[in-house]
Amino acid sequence: MWKFIVRRLMITLPQILLLSVLVFLMAQLMPGDALTGLVDPNLDPATIAEQRERLGLNDPWHVQYIDWIGNALQGDLGQSFRFKVDVTTLIGQRLNNTVWLSLLTLIFTYLIAIPLGITSGRYNDSLRDQMITGYTYIGFATPLFIFALVILWIFGFNFGWFPTGSSVGPGLTPGTLPYIVSRLHHLMLPALSMALITTVNTVQYLRNEIIDTKQKDFILTARAKGASESRVYNRHVFRNSLLPIAALFGFEITGLIGGTVFIETIYSYPGMGLLFMESITQRDYSVVTAVVLLFGVASILGALLSDIILSLVDPRIRIK
Numbered sequence: 001m002w003k004f005i006v007r008r009l010m011i012t013l014p015q016i017l018l019l020s021v022l023v024f025l026m027a028q029l030m031p032g033d034a035l036t037g038l039v040d041p042n043l044d045p046a047t048i049a050e051q052r053e054r055l056g057l058n059d060p061w062h063v064q065y066i067d068w069i070g071n072a073l074q075g076d077l078g079q080s081f082r083f084k085v086d087v088t089t090l091i092g093q094r095l096n097n098t099v100w101l102s103l104l105t106l107i108f109t110y111l112i113a114i115p116l117g118i119t120s121g122r123y124n125d126s127l128r129d130q131m132i133t134g135y136t137y138i139g140f141a142t143p144l145f146i147f148a149l150v151i152l153w154i155f156g157f158n159f160g161w162f163p164t165g166s167s168v169g170p171g172l173t174p175g176t177l178p179y180i181v182s183r184l185h186h187l188m189l190p191a192l193s194m195a196l197i198t199t200v201n202t203v204q205y206l207r208n209e210i211i212d213t214k215q216k217d218f219i220l221t222a223r224a225k226g227a228s229e230s231r232v233y234n235r236h237v238f239r240n241s242l243l244p245i246a247a248l249f250g251f252e253i254t255g256l257i258g259g260t261v262f263i264e265t266i267y268s269y270p271g272m273g274l275l276f277m278e279s280i281t282q283r284d285y286s287v288v289t290a291v292v293l294l295f296g297v298a299s300i301l302g303a304l305l306s307d308i309i310l311s312l313v314d315p316r317i318r319i320k
Contacts, residue, residue, distance in 0.1 A: 005308060012304050019296045020072075024065045027289040072293070078286030082279070087290045091272070097167050098264070098271035102256045104187050108195035109252065113202035114242070120203065121210025121241065122233060132203065139200030145262040148193045152266060155189060162189040165268035190267045194259045202248060209241040253302040257295050 059067075071077070077087035120132040156164040162185065163169075169182040213219065214237055222232050264273035272291060279287035 008304055008307055012300055015300050016297055019300065020069055020293060021065065023289055023293045023296065024068060025061070026292075027285060028061055028064075068289075072290075077290040080279075080284055080287045082282045082284045082287070087286050090275070090287065091290060091294065094270060094272050094275045097269065098260055098273065100183070101187060101191055101260060101264070101269065101271055102253070104191040105194045105198070105256060105259075106252060108191055109199045109202065112195060113199040113206065114245075116199075117203045117206025118210065118238065120207040121214075122237075124207070124211050129207075132207075136200040136203050139197050142197065144194065144197050144259055145266060147197055148190070148263055148266045151189065151193045162186075167270050186269070190263045190269055193267075194256070194263050198252070198256070198259060202245065202252075205248065206241060206245055209245075210237055213237050213241050248306065253298065253305070257298055 075088050077091070079085070080087050080090050083090055116132050116135075120129045123129050152164060155161050167183065167186050168179060169186075172179040172182055219232060219236055222236055223229075227235075260271060261273035261276055263269065264271045265277045268274065272294070275287065276291045276295075278284075279291065
């Protein structure tokens with residue numbers, strides 16, 4: 001087991017290094033640079049050129065990359081010209097909101113997917129299965145941003161049941177019960193919007209696993225020994241079908257990264273996704289590179305987590 005983890009880490013570290021190089025090079029191709037927006041464009045060109053030289057912006061790209069990655073490893077991701085604060089501080093403020101949104105989305109996803117997947121798989125080809133399968137087909141065909149806009153219009157603007165922006169009501173003291181209730185109220189609609197679409201993969205996967213497991217020899221043997229149908233499902237079918245779902249946990253995290261960009265922008269929810277979109281439109285060079293790097297690292301670590309969980313569930317895939 002430890003050999004497998006070490007081998008995967010040896011693959012993951014070069015992936016992160018390559019990701020950092022690609023992010024830096026793409027950022028170099030963006031209009032402007034780290035100095036854009038920090039100085040008055042009406043300044044004397046000689047003064048601007050002196051600032052560029054002082055910041056090392058005239059150095060070769062590989063020298064700039066080494067300086068950038070060295071500072072990033074020390075927690076220095078530069079300064080945001082739009083917010084006039086360190087990028088590390090800014091990301092720390094927004095990351096908390098995105099973590100809570102992703103956590104609640106994951107909870108909703110599994111609360112919805114597991115009962116639907118079990119029902120669809122156990123009673124396959126029935127009316128219930130056809131209704132659940134129809135829901136998954138609609139989910140596959142519906143773009144997340146379109147679904148989120150419709151949900152926001154219906155329950156946010158039309159009925160007014162949920163807030164249409166921000167992450168908490170104004171004037172509330174952090175840590176108090178009204179503050180916590182307000183945070184949950186602001187989280188409910190964006191999290192549920194994303195969960196209702198992202199859950200369809202898990203529903204279909206679980207359904208197929210249950211149908212496949214029902215036909216295996218050990219299930220037929222259990223029935224032949226006289227085991228009740230409820231015992232067969234609870235002790236054998238469900239247990240063996242649910243285990244591979246755990247391996248999808250890491251990939252769920254990866255999928256949430258792209259989803260939060262759309263959801264947070266649509267709901268004006270101040271998280272990493274909204275920060276990313278705002279930084280692109282404002283050409284906030286330092287913030288864009290930092291957020292893309294963090295998103296990429298999270299995706300790689302999510303895939304690593306899935307591989308580790310899957311190796312625990314199915315030892316056959318471990319690298320010898």
